[in-house]
Amino acid sequence: MRHGKKINHLSRKTAHRKAMLANMACSLIEHKRINTTVAKAKALKQFIEPLITKSKAENNVSAEKGTHNRRIVFKNLRDKYAVTELFSVVSEKVADRPGGYTRIIKLGNRLGDNADMAMIELVDFNELYNAGKPKKKSTRRSRRSGGSDAEVVSAEKETKVEEAQTETEAKTDDSKE
Structure with a gap:
């Protein structure tokens, strides 16, 4: 029985699994994104997130x-270049992020064996994904009114308030002259 054993063994012996995760982590640090299966991506995420946390400047x-x-970190990765890259370049980029340094994006199934494929990437190194979405304007909605109608109503109220403020400012300027 495997009750309470939370680690995904990935159908490999311990030494093989650790070596594979170390190699995948080194590739992820070097290339900033890799394609793999969903199961390996999830295992890699659990493997690399604590290592990135250890590399941050506030912990050192x-x-x-x-x-x-x-x-x-070197004990887990076994690669000097990856450790240097992690502690210099990656740790500077993720310095203000409290966690969640990686992102898994599902890609569909592989043609040969129909395996679920995914791309795992370091979140702060994807400029296209981060810059593509502008920040949404926050609107206050009342609990009783619906979603999109409330946004239109709140936008109309904001414009009316702004118009009223400009009118009062104009009146005060006229009265001073």
């Missing part, structure tokens, strides 16, 4: 902590 305030975190 003292030299002792920084060296300790670097050694822990």
